[in-house]
Each structure stands twice: as C-alpha cells, then as structure tokens.
Amino acid sequence: xxxxxxxxxxxxxxxxxxxxxxxxxxxxxxxxxxxxxxxxxxxxxxxxxxxxxxxxxxxxxxxxxxxxxxxxxxxxxxxxxxxxxxxxxxxxxxxxxxxxxxxxxxxxxxxxxxxxxxxxxxxxxxxxxxxxxxxxxxxxxxxxxxxxxxxxxxxxxxxxxxxxxxxxxxxxxxxxxxxxxxxxxxxxxxxxxxxxxxxxxxxxxxxxxxxxxxxxxxxxxxxxxxxxxxxxxxxxxxxxxxxxxxxxxxxxxxxxxxxxxxxxxxxxxxxxxxxxxxxxxxxxxxxxxxxxxxxxxxxxxxxxxxxxxxxxxxxxxxxxxxxxxxxxxxxxxxxxxxxxxxxxxxxxxxxxxxxxxxxxxxxxxxxxxxxxxxxxxxxxxxxxxxxxxxxxxxx
Numbered sequence: 094x095x096x097x098x099x100x101x102x103x104x105x106x107x108x109x110x111x112x113x114x115x116x117x118x119x120x121x122x123x124x125x126x127x128x129x130x131x132x133x134x135x136x137x138x139x140x141x142x143x144x145x146x147x148x149x150x151x152x153x154x155x156x157x158x159x160x161x162x163x164x165x166x167x168x169x170x171x172x173x174x175x176x177x178x179x180x181x182x183x184x185x186x187x188x189x190x191x192x193x194x195x196x197x198x199x200x201x202x203x204x205x206x207x208x209x210x211x212x213x214x215x216x217x218x219x220x221x222x223x224x225x226x227x228x229x230x231x232x233x234x235x236x237x238x239x240x241x242x243x244x245x246x247x248x249x250x251x252x253x254x255x256x257x258x259x260x261x262x263x264x265x266x267x268x269x270x271x272x273x274x275x276x277x278x279x280x281x282x283x284x285x286x287x288x289x290x291x292x293x294x295x296x297x298x299x300x301x302x303x304x305x306x307x308x309x310x311x312x313x314x315x316x317x318x319x320x321x322x323x324x325x326x327x328x329x330x331x332x333x334x335x336x337x338x339x340x341x342x343x344x345x346x347x348x349x350x351x352x353x354x355x356x357x358x359x360x361x362x363x364x365x366x367x368x369x370x371x372x373x374x375x376x377x378x379x380x381x382x383x384x385x386x387x388x389x390x391x392x393x394x395x396x397x398x399x400x401x402x403x404x405x406x407x408x409x410x411x412x413x414x415x416x417x418x419x420x421x422x423x424x425x426x427x428x429x430x431x432x433x434x435x436x437x438x439x440x441x442x443x444x445x446x447x448x449x450x451x452x453x454x455x456x457x458x459x460x461x462x463x464x465x466x467x468x469x470x471x472x473x474x475x476x477x478x479x480x481x482x483x484x485x486x487x488x
Contacts (some may be wrong), residue, residue: 095173104128104149104164108174110192124163142168146217152297153206166202169221173198176225180233198225223479230475244342245284246299248277251345259348260341268322275321276337278330279313328448395453399480402452410445417442418485449477473488 094115097103105124110412131148139145146168152161177194205224209217209316240252251259256277258269286301301435302310311331362484403411425444428435453473 094171096171100132100145101125101128102147104167106170107167108170108195110195113190113192115191121163121167124160126165128162128164143216147211148213148300150206150209152215154211156201162202162206165206165217168386169199169202169205169218171224172218172222173225176222176229178272180229185470194229194233198229203229204228216353223483227475227479243299243301244339245301247345248280248338248340249285249299251277251341253277255349256341256345257343262348263340263344265344271322272326272329273337273341275317276310276314276334277341279310279317280334280338282430283313284314304331307335310334317419394456395480398452399449399477399484400457402449406445406448410441413438413441413480414445414485418481446474446477450474453477 094108095116095117096107102118102120106118106120109119128145131145135144146165149158149161149164149168152158153165173195176198180194181191198400201224205221207218208224211217253271253274256274257270260273265273280302284306308331311329311334315328318329319374369377403414406414413427414421416430417424422430424438425435431438450473453476457473
C-alpha cells in the first residue's frame with residue numbers, strides 16, 4: 094500500500110479493492126473540494142493532519158456531521174488496512190478475505206468515534222487501530238466458533254432470545270416460533286454434552302443425538318405442548334423435531350453471520366451501474382445508533398471502574414504502569430532503573446493486571462450479570478491490555 098503524504102489526499106481518498114487485491118487510492122471529489130475549502134480558511138500552523146483530524150472529529154461530535162464522518166473515514170484508511178492485514182494472518186482458518194476484514198473494520202467507524210475521548214493522550218488513529226483490531230478479532234473468533242460448531246452444538250450455545258430473533262429474521266409466524274422454541278427447550282433439557290466433552294471443553298463437537306434421544310425429546314415435547322402452546326397443538330414425531338431443530342440451527346447461522354454482497358457489485362441483469370448507486374446519501378439506521386449508544390455507555394462504565402481500581406493501587410505499582418505504558422520501557426529497562434530483578438517487575442505487572450481483572454469481573458457480575466468462564470476471562474484480559482494502552486497513550 095502506498096502511504097499518503099499530502100493533507101488533501103489523506104482526508105479525501107479511499108482504498109479500492111478488486112476482489113481481494115488492493116488496487117490503490119481513489120479520490121472522492123466532494124471531499125476533495127471540502128478539504129480544499131477548509132485549508133483556505135486555516136492558518137499555516139493549523140494545516141496539519143493532527144489538527145484537521147481533531148477538527149473533523151469535533152464537527153462530527155457536536156453536529157453529527159455526515160461530511161465530517163466521511164473525512165474521518167478517509168483519514169482512518171491506513172489503520173483499518175493494517176488491522177485487517179494482521180487479522181488475516183492470525184485467523185487463516187476463517188474464510189474471511191483481506192477485503193472482508195477491511196470492511197468489517199471500517200463498518201465499525203461510528204462505534205470507534207463514539208468510544209474515542211479527545212481528552213486522552215492518544216491520537217484518533219492510535220485509538221482506531223486498537224479498536225479496529227479488536228472488532229475484527231472478535232468477529233473472526235465468533236465466526237470461527239460458529240463455523241466449526243455442529244448444528245447441535247450451536248443449538249446448545251444459543252440463548253432463547255437469540256433463537257427467537259433468528260427465527261423472526263427467517264420470517265416464521267409467531268405460532269411456529271413458539272413450537273420451535275419449545276422443541277429447542279426440550280432438546281437442551283434432554284441432550285447435554287457428555288462428561289468427556291465437559292472435561293475437554295469441546296462442546297462444539299457435539300454429534301447428532303441417537304434415535305432414542307430423539308424419541309425422548311418428542312415425548313417431552315408432546316407432554317408440554319398443551320400447557321406451553323395451546324390445547325389444540327398437534328402431536329409431533331421425532332423426525333419432525335429433528336427437522337425443526339435443524340431449521341433452527343440454519344436460521345441462527347444465517348442471522349448471526351448473514352451472507353454479504355459487496356456494494357460495488359454490478360446490478361443484476363444490467364450492463365452498467367453498481368448496487369452502491371442505489372444507496373441514499375445519508376443513512377442513519379436506528380439500530381446502529383442504539384448499539385453505539387449502549388456501547389459508549391458500557392465503555393464509560395468500564396473506564397470508571399478501571400480508573401477507580403488504579404487509584405487504589407500502591408503508588409509504586411502506579412509508577413510501574415507509567416514506566417511500562419507511558420514511557421514504553423521494557424521490563425528489563427524498568428528493573429535496571431529501579432535496581433531490582435527483572436522477574437520482580439514481571440510478577441508485579443502480573444499482580445496489577447490480576448487485580449484490575451478482578452474489578453472487571455466483579456463489575457460484569459453485578460452490572461451485566463455475566464458469570465466468569467474461560468471465554469469471558471480471555472475477553473476481559475484482552476480488553477484490559479488494550480484499555481491500558483489507550484489510557485496511558487501507547488501507540
């Protein structure tokens with residue numbers, strides 16, 4: 094990728110892909126005219142990338158400017174590119190191309206802007222790089238888990254709420270959804286991972302139930318159908334239940350990870366034009382805004398929890414965080430400066446992170462009602478490391 098140098102180019106050009114091959118930069122004429130006008134109104138000292146980045150961010154933050162967001166989308170093309178580049182090498186087993194990862198990252202732009210705090214000692218590009226990597230990694234990890242799950246394992250992992258959303262998205266009527274949900278409830282009641290799967294934590298490899306189990310599920314369903322559904326609900330056979338639950342798993346996969354079509358794809362049955370041409374200029378989905386607001390609220394709560402936790406650390410441990418994350422010293426350099434052994438610094442850093450993790454675990458239990466398991470602990474550990482880098486301004 095050719096790095097951009099000129100201010101006008103940085104805020105008005107975008108990367109273009111052909112399939113999974115990078116083609117280069119393309120200029121948006123409207124953005125180019127906008128940035129040229131802006132430069133004529135700024136002093137020489139203000140004509141810098143850092144100033145304009147903050148200028149457009151504040152315009153987006155205070156006015157909700159779609160133009161400002163477009164300039165920032167252009168500005169953040171490089172961190173988005175490198176986040177996608179690294180992700181495709183960490184998750185080679187997932188069928189996501191480089192351009193797919195790039196699109197996943199840039200689609201989260203609004204969330205990135207909502208989570209950014211200009212008062213922190215970090216640039217928007219530095220923050221976006223961390224967030225883009227996190228978004229891609231979470232998407233690919235979840236997609237990988239879903240891809241390797243058998244239908245029966247996926248049904249075991251689904252929540253009732255997510256199952257209902259999946260069936261509604263598939264266009265099923267409410268009475269049919271009730272039948273499918275009852276079938277799913279009976280399935281999870283009678284078919285659970287065996288002891289070997291529990292010990293090895295490989296529930297994603299759950300195999301199809303034996304015929305005897307299907308018969309038991311059908312019996313339980315037929316016992317509950319009058320009280321859970323209606324007095325006229327018909328008897329259901331084991332083969333019917335198997336078909337229903339297979340349909341549930343299919344609906345869940347399609348809902349959680351729908352197939353996507355590039356907006357640069359040609360219009361079907363037409364020689365000219367792309368799907369992009371039919372999109373309105375300014376689209377603000379209510380769901381996207383709602384998700385962004387919820388994420389921003391959660392981010393503020395996490396910030397408050399961790400800031401309070403850091404204040405309660407011993408002064409020497411707070412100093413250690415400053416040396417490691419602000420000054421960017423290695424453990425060996427810190428040990429030499431403090432005249433202690435390197436392993437002492439390593440143990441102290443581990444102690445600090447464990448302490449901060451405990452605060453997050455307690456907060457997630459009390460506020461989000463999330464019980465700690467291996468996946469949750471791994472996510473908290475990853476999020477904590479990224480938060481520390483952002484908070485202390487490490488780029």
